[in-house]
Structures are given as C-alpha cells and as structure tokens.
Amino acid sequence: xxxxxxxxxxxxxxxxxxxLSKEEIPKFAHDLAEILKYAEALEQIDLEGVPPMSxxxxxxxxxxxxxxxxxxxxxxxxxxxxxxxxxxxxPQVLGG
Amino acid sequence: xxxxxxxGAAEIAALVKGKKTSAVEVIExxxxxxxxxxxxxxxxxxxxxxxxxxxxxxxxxxxxxxxDGGPLAGVPLAIKDVLHVLDGEAxxxxxxxxxxxxxxxxxxxxxxxxxxxxxxxxxxxxxxxWDVSRVPGGSSGGSAASVAAGFSPLALGSxxxxxxxxxxxxxxxxxxxxxxxxxxxxxxxxxxxxxDQIGPMARSCEDAAIALSVIAGEDVHDATxxxxxxxxxxxxxxQPTRGLRIGVPRGFLExxxxxxxxxxxxxTIAALERDGAEIVDVxxxxxxxxxxxxxxxxxxxxxxxxARFDGVRYGLRVDSAxxxxxxxxxxxxxxxxxxxxxxxxxxxxxxxxxxxxxxxxYYLRAQKVRTLIRRDFDTAFASCDVIATPTxxxxxxxxxxxxxxxxxxxxxxxxxxPANLAGxxxxxxxxxxxxxLPVGLQFVGPMFAEATLMRAGRAVERLFGPGHQRxxx
Numbered sequence: 084x085x086x087x088x089x090x091x092x093x094x095x096x097x098x099x100x101x102x103l104s105k106e107e108i109p110k111f112a113h114d115l116a117e118i119l120k121y122a123e124a125l126e127q128i129d130l131e132g133v134p135p136m137s138x139x140x141x142x143x144x145x146x147x148x149x150x151x152x153x154x155x156x157x158x159x160x161x162x163x164x165x166x167x168x169x170x171x172x173x174p175q176v177l178g179g
Numbered sequence: 180x181x182x183x184x185x186x187g188a189a190e191i192a193a194l195v196k197g198k199k200t201s202a203v204e205v206i207e208x209x210x211x212x213x214x215x216x217x218x219x220x221x222x223x224x225x226x227x228x229x230x231x232x233x234x235x236x237x238x239x240x241x242x243x244x245x246x247d248g249g250p251l252a253g254v255p256l257a258i259k260d261v262l263h264v265l266d267g268e269a270x271x272x273x274x275x276x277x278x279x280x281x282x283x284x285x286x287x288x289x290x291x292x293x294x295x296x297x298x299x300x301x302x303x304x305x306x307x308x309w310d311v312s313r314v315p316g317g318s319s320g321g322s323a324a325s326v327a328a329g330f331s332p333l334a335l336g337s338x339x340x341x342x343x344x345x346x347x348x349x350x351x352x353x354x355x356x357x358x359x360x361x362x363x364x365x366x367x368x369x370x371x372x373x374x375d376q377i378g379p380m381a382r383s384c385e386d387a388a389i390a391l392s393v394i395a396g397e398d399v400h401d402a403t404x405x406x407x408x409x410x411x412x413x414x415x416x417x418q419p420t421r422g423l424r425i426g427v428p429r430g431f432l433e434x435x436x437x438x439x440x441x442x443x444x445x446x447t448i449a450a451l452e453r454d455g456a457e458i459v460d461v462x463x464x465x466x467x468x469x470x471x472x473x474x475x476x477x478x479x480x481x482x483x484x485x486a487r488f489d490g491v492r493y494g495l496r497v498d499s500a501x502x503x504x505x506x507x508x509x510x511x512x513x514x515x516x517x518x519x520x521x522x523x524x525x526x527x528x529x530x531x532x533x534x535x536x537x538x539x540x541y542y543l544r545a546q547k548v549r550t551l552i553r554r555d556f557d558t559a560f561a562s563c564d565v566i567a568t569p570t571x572x573x574x575x576x577x578x579x580x581x582x583x584x585x586x587x588x589x590x591x592x593x594x595x596x597p598a599n600l601a602g603x604x605x606x607x608x609x610x611x612x613x614x615x616l617p618v619g620l621q622f623v624g625p626m627f628a629e630a631t632l633m634r635a636g637r638a639v640e641r642l643f644g645p646g647h648q649r650x651x652x
Contacts, residue, residue, distance in 0.1 A: 092527070095527055095530050095531050095534060096527060097511075098530050098534060099482060099514075099526050099527060099530040100486075100489065100507070100510040100511050100514055101511060101514050101515050101518075101523060101526065101527070102508065102511030102512050102514070102515045103515060103523075104515070107515075107523070111523065111524060111527050114524055114585055115524075115527060115528055115531060117585075117586055118474060118528060118585070118586060119541075121470075121471055121474075121586055122471040122474065122475060122541065122545075124467075124468055124471050125468060125471055125472065125475075125544050125545060125548055126544075128465070128468065128548060128551070130544065130547040130548070130551075133547040133550050133551060134547070134550055135543055135546030135547050135549070135550065136546055136547075136549040136550040136553060136600075137373060137546060138359075138373040138403070138602075139359040139360070139373065139553070139601065139602020139603075139626075140359065140360050140403050140405075140602075141360075141405070144402055144406075145402075146399075146402070159492075162492070162493035162494070163491070163492055163493065164490055164491070164493075164494075164495075164496035165496065171491050171492060173491055173506050173509070174498060174504050174505055174506045174508075174509045175504055175505055175506065176505075176506045
C-alpha cells in the first residue's frame with residue numbers, strides 16, 4: 084500500500100465522523116501512506132501460530148452485575164451542549 | 180533553611196509534620212515561584228491557588244491537633260490536564276490528597292496525550308527549563324517541566340508510549356510508568372486503554388517511590404487494576420547496587436542513538452558495574468518493530484475511545500448552518516473543528532486499521548507482533564533483573580524541529596514504547612548531561628517489579644551524588 088487515494092481517505096474520514104476540509108484530505112492521505120509504509124516491516128515477520136495480544140492483564144475479572152447509583156440524571160446532563168426534558172437533545176436523525 | 184522550592188517531597192513532608200515549617204509556607208513559596216517564573220515555561224493551564232491555600236491551612240490545623248498529616252503532608256502537586264480533578268475526581272488524585280499532597284494546578288500537555296514534544300497543545304507549547312528554545316518532551320511535558328523548574332516537587336503524568344519517561348529524560352527528572360494494572364486509571368481521559376498508565380514524576384527516586392506507594396493498588400472503579408499487594412517501594416531504595424543484574428540489549432541500541440547520549444549511558448553502565456552490578460547481554464529481537472506495532476494498536480484504540488467526543492453529552496458542539504441540521508453533519512463538524520491535526524491523524528490511522536478489508540493485515544498482525552515483543556521481555560528477564568537503555572535516542576530537540584514530520588516525531592519514543600506494549604514497568608532516571616542537556620537512563624523490569632526499578636534507579640542516583648542540579652531560566 085504505497086499510496087492512499089483521496090477517495091479511500093474520504094471513506095475513512097466518513098467512518099470516523101470527521102468532516103475534513105478539501106485541504107486536509109490529501110495531507111492526511113500522504114501521512115497515512117507514510118506511516119503504513121513504515122509499518123510494512125511487520126509483514127516480514129513469521130507469525131504462524133502466534134496468538135494476538137489485546138491487553139497485559141492477568142485474566143478477566145468480573146464484579147457482580149449490580150446497579151450502583153453513582154451518577155444522577157442531573158449530573159449526567161450537566162455538561163450537555165443541549166438538553167430538553169431530562170434528555171440529550173440532538174439535531175434531526177431521520178429524513179428531513 | 181534552604182529554599183522550599185528546591186527540596187524534595189519527602190523532605191517537605193518531614194518538615195511540615197515536624198512543625199519545622201508550615202504547609203502554608205511551603206505552598207506560598209511555590210505560588211510565588213510559579214507567579215514569577217512560569218511565564219518563561221508555560222506549565223500551568225489552570226491554577227488552584229486559593230483552594231491550595233485553604234487546604235494548606237486546614238492541614239496545618241490538623242497537624243497542630245496531633246494528626247499525622249500523611250506521607251506527602253504539604254507537598255505541592257502538579258496534575259497533567261488529562262486527569263479529572265473536580266467531580267468524579269481521579270482515584271490517583273483522591274489518594275494523593277488524602278496523603279497530604281496539595282494540588283497547585285493543571286499542567287499543559289499534548290492534546291489527548293498524543294505527542295512527544297508538547298507542541299500538540301491547543302494552549303501553546305511548554306518550554307524546557309534547561310533551554311527554553313527546546314521542547315520539554317511529551318506528552319506529559321508540563322508535568323516534567325513543573326518538577327524540573329521547581330514549581331512542584333511532584334507531578335502526575337500518564338504514559339501510553341513513553342509520555343512520562345521521555346519528558347522526564349528531556350527535563351532531567353525521574354519518571355515512572357508503572358506496570359499495566361498497578362495504578363487505577365479511573366478519572367484519566369482514555370487514549371489507548373490497553374497501554375495507558377498513570378505515574379509519578381519527581382526529582383528523586385525516593386519521592387517517586389513514596390508517590391507510587393500512595394497511588395498503587397486495586398480500585399473498584401477500574402476493573403483492570405490489580406489486586407496484588409503493593410510492595411515496599413521506599414524500602415527497596417536501600418537495597419545495594421551489588422548483585423543487581425542489568426541486561427543491556429546492545430542490538431536494539433544500534434537504532435540510531437545520538438553519540439552524546441550513548442556516551443553518558445555507557446559511562447553510567449560502566450560505573451554501575453564498578454559498584455558491583457552484573458552487566459548481562461540480552462536480546463530484544465522484536466523491539467525494533469515496536470514503533471510500527473504501537474502506531475497500529477494505539478491508534479486503533481484511540482479511534483474507538485475518542486468516538487465519545489461527538490458533541491452530544493459534553494464538550495464542544497459545532498452546529499453551523501452548513502451542517503444542514505443533521506446529526507451526522509453535527510458529528511463531523513464538531514470533530515473536525517474540535518480535534519487538532521495530530522489527533523485527527525491518529526483517529527484516521529486507527530479507523531483505517533480497524534476497517535473492513537484492512538483489519539487482518541494491520542491490526543491483527545500488530546497484535547501478534549505485540550505477543551512477540553512481550554515474549555522477548557519474558558525471555559530476557561530469565562537472565563537479568565532489569566533491562567537498561569537510554570530513555571530517548573537524543574536529548575531535547577528544538578521547538579519546531581520535528582513538527583513537519585510525524586514519523587520522525589514518533590521515533591523519539593523508540594525505547595519507551597516496548598514496555599507499554601508488553602505491560603511491564605519502566606523508570607527514567609537522570610544520568611548526566613550532553614551539551615548541557617539532561618540525559619535519561621531507562622530501566623524496564625518484569626511485571627509488578629517496581630521495587631526492583633527503585634533499587635536500580637537509586638543505584639544511578641548514588642553515582643551522581645545527592646545534589647540535584649537546577650536549571651537556570
């Protein structure tokens with residue numbers, strides 16, 4: 084993957100919910116290609132039978148699934164940019 | 180009495196508890212140094228001056244009443260801006276305050292803890308107290324500079340790929356990244372959840388050991404915090420250099436270390452050997468792949484963690500006329516305007532490596548290489564107690580020197596990133612100067628071997644004498 088086309092970058096930005104400007108798209112496409120080129124070193128490694136490592140903890144630990152009331156509705160809404168009737172208010176989701 | 184802003188946390192706590200000085204005097208000395216000197220450095224984004232004065236007065240009253248005051252009684256503390264201090268206070272801050280520490284303010288950093296120079300801050304850069312034309316390192320650049328400049332003997336940083344140890348090296352202070360799970364992450368804004376750890380920055384291993392003793396341990400609010408008992412980190416400082424087995428991965432060090440840094444490192448290793456340490460050759464075969472692995476794993480996790488900054492529950496919302504009133508456009512505009520360039524770069528990379536068609540080739544492959552990097556450490560620790568490397572390949576670089584080339588900036592973390600991937604702890608301790616700039620030596624230890632890191636760090640401090648050299652700025 085030597086080059087990242089602007090079309091692919093636009094697709095990735097849409098997945099990431101980033102409305103990039105026209106100037107940003109070729110710049111980030113270039114940066115992404117550079118970093119992926121550097122990461123090609125990983126392709127030379129024999130990984131047959133090697134399991135993936137997702138974390139460094141010593142096994143899973145669970146607590147009982149009991150509700151704890153540590154956050155009130157008012158606290159949860161306190162920093163909301165917009166709210167109504169105890170709910171987060173957002174722009175229109177469907178249609179329009 | 181010597182200047183209260185030049186002594187360490189242990190000494191301050193002893194003076195305050197022994198009523199030789201008051202917490203109020205300690206705090207006032209630091210408030211006044213910050214007021215007269217921070218304009219040259221740019222550490223503090225927010226001051227906690229009045230609350231700090233109130234807490235100091237209350238602490239003095241408790242001590243006058245015969246209470247103990249705590250192991251950090253009256254010790255000024257700087258907090259990296261990535262930690263919550265008010266409601267929903269981070270566990271580490273709650274514990275440090277209970278131990279007597281007093282929060283002076285919030286320290287500048289790279290945005291979302293992403294960067295190696297503190298130049299990715301929307302509030303402007305921090306300057307290195309040893310040379311104000313140079314960066315303090317990052318992302319905990321403000322925390323490191325605060326400790327070096329005498330604004331606080333103690334600071335908290337967070338370390339995902341070197342963000343405590345690298346700025347500690349650049350600023351000539353001690354910085355510890357604990358084992359993954361040793362310290363609760365509750366109240367830390369998540370960057371890469373499988374790599375992030377909070378740790379102390381101080382002017383001595385003793386002060387770092389005291390702070391770690393306070394913040395380590397299990398926390399009901401962080402399921403990844405370990406129930407293992409907390410070791411005696413302060414007691415470990417007294418253990419002798421003699422008999423300590425130090426592994427040096429010579430092959431790994433061939434990856435482009437500046438001559439001045441290498442010379443100080445080699446001199447220190449030779450001196451430790453003269454003091455009775457046993458120097459062992461070790462191999463970290465896959466460590467040169469750590470940066471590539473890290474930038475696939477960490478950015479994938481970041482792209483997921485930073486999805487929460489969407490303009491709905493908190494933070495910025497951009498809902499301009501051009502957003503046409505749709506939710507999706509509000510998300511996109513909010514995130515494009517709210518995030519800085521480096522954060523967007525990492526979200527894009529992380530989204531890419533997790534996206535359909537690329538996941539196996541990039542993310543899954545990187546997770547497998549991560550296993551190999553961890554196995555290299557496990558093998559190496561069969562023949563040594565700690566592994567030593569320079570903390571960084573160079574001393575502090577100039578402001579603006581690496582901003583045009585993201586990849587070059589990433590390589591500043593070449594020696595620190597492997598420990599995060601493996602989960603093992605690492606400490607950076609000052610080991611001399613190159614052209615007037617501090618050089619850091621890093622020890623990495625096995626899982627939960629922070630006590631051994633303290634022993635090793637103290638061994639280096641013994642070589643350089645008790646006097647901490649202070650930057651003039």
